[in-house]
Amino acid sequence: MVFYFTATGNSLYIARQLDPEPLSIPQLLKKDDAELVFSDETIGIVYPNFGGSQPPVVREFMKRAVLKTEYLYMVPTFGFRAGTSADTAKELCDSLGLKLSLVRGLFMVDNYLPNFDIASELQMDKKVEAQLAALREDIASRKEEVILMTEEEKEERRRHIAERRAKQAAERGGKPAPDLSHGKMFVITDVCIGCGTCAKVCPEGDYEIVNGRAQHNGGFCMNCLACVHNCPVNAFRLAVPEKNPEARYRNPGVGLSEIIAANCRR
Template structure:
């Protein structure tokens, strides 16, 4: 069984590629929304999530704290776009704090969807050099062999994370009040932002999208809404490296699949 969290489809794609035939692939936001007890049992359970400032998204951390896993082999795959820093160690810390003891933790380089620093045209051009398919095949083989491995972390990686933390950016709902703004003049009321939001933070009021960082499970900063908005009505306070470039969605994931994954309210 594989559980994933995604903003723009990378983790959904990775989860699907890692799944063996007939293996369940479940969306973490959907599981969280289902309510009731979160109990999972399988021979192997994988959790796939994107690195946010090298860390686990808020909802993934909450999920692993609430859920119970009965699996002889538990593994984590953290996708990232540019610099993983000490993501594997931070993942291990979160897992242990949740009472879990993963056998395998790795990072996986994919497209970087962080619009403030990255031009999506440049990112798309770099897809071949990232060798995503080959790296996924290696992880899949590792999991099939039940390899015990935690990706090593260096002091340089830790220093990179310290440097990031010193910038003061926090990807928690309480710190994301003004992170994204929706321009009512540009909004066409299509609801796509609400449908792709994994956290249920966007609603339609008077035919226009309205976001509240504290609504639903609370904004995770995933940028799903900003990438998916066809009217470019959503802006990020942290900036927009190339507003002209087409936004990103993993090229193997359709908008309908992303909406289905994230709740489609």
Template sequence: MIFYFTGSGNSLSVASQLIRDEPLVSIVDAMRDRKYTFDPGESVGIVFPIYFYTLPTVVETFLEKLRFSYPPDYVYAVATCGGTTGAAMEKARRILSRKGVRLSASFSVLMPDNYILLYNPPTEEQVKLRLIHSKTTIGDIRRLVRSQERGDFNLLKGPLPHVVSLTASTLYRFSRGTVKFNVDDTCISCGLCEEVCPTRTIAMGEKKPKWVNPTCSHCLACIHRCPVEAIQYGQGTRNRRRYQNPEAKF
């Protein structure tokens, strides 16, 4: 079984390339059922993006609330990122350890960076090149997982990962406000933003979305997946490219 969390589709794409016969389960859907039974020898994967060099709030909450009726023999985690992971994987390892579950292996995959709040996402050509390069890494992970190799295979921690994660995660905690989200008159009232929001922060009101919670995970699926690019964050996202992983099947 592979659990995944995705905003723009990167982690979904990676998870889809890792599965063989096992189920692929959205972490958002899995939050409704916190107990799982695993067969002896079954492997469990968790695939997620890196936000501010730490775990997205949705992933952290999922790990904190997850209950195993029988601990799986092999648990691995795969982080997708646009640069480095910091110490995010260590945080996941600590959370699982408190539940008596050992993180058997950890991996990372470099994917197209798309944090539109700070910069313009990559061009189509840049995306294509990054995804081509990711195939080798994903293939290596698939081989190691199927042979249930154990160890830390994350090569993208970057310098001073614990210091970087500590600083950036504090910034993440105080930067997840929703007050700057807004929608312009090109909105077609399709409701997709409400549907894809993992924290149920968006509700359709008066035919336009409203952000009803003061904070969210900042996955930015609402911005990237709006079919008419009507959703903005302040004025900084206006005229910037949107990004959806072209290989992800939502």
């Protein structure tokens, strides 16, 4: 049994290679807790790495669900650094009394637009199929592997974050960092045709179409960027500098209708 959350398809692509019928976390979150009891020989959870942690919907699901298995594994898909993803997965499982057997980051296209140009990302061969084959083998053999960061790696990470923040602060001329919470990371331009796709792919149900234009309500936006990447006319611009405003991404193995079916909260 595999559960997944996806914004741009990477995690659904991987989830489907592990189980032909993976279960969407945003869809399950519509149910009552009593219906969130699952039992299987193995249970996997596949999701995009958000800053070394799990997206809020994944954490909410794991807190609400009862997962009964001998072998629980978590697969954060990521585009640059898996960072603290194993540490945070273990912390979460420990806090819920779950035994975590395997955490395996899968290196894929990075969809985080402030830092990455999708066009350059697509030029790179990140050897996804080889990573998948190794993951499948490890799950089949019930490998136990949760590799936590060493103290040196944590120190390196802290240094990297501090350097990046200092660089960004210098670029802003010392002004405070912008508040990017609750949908402040992007704006909808006049290019919007009111098609409603953003409303359908948003796992938080944060959109309405008003007078033929998308309106974002803030809500619980977690900056997953599903709306931004999946807009058919690229009507979104980030409120912070972005590497390539013309380039947007959806995993080539995943269709828009599948992202809608996975995420639509209506």
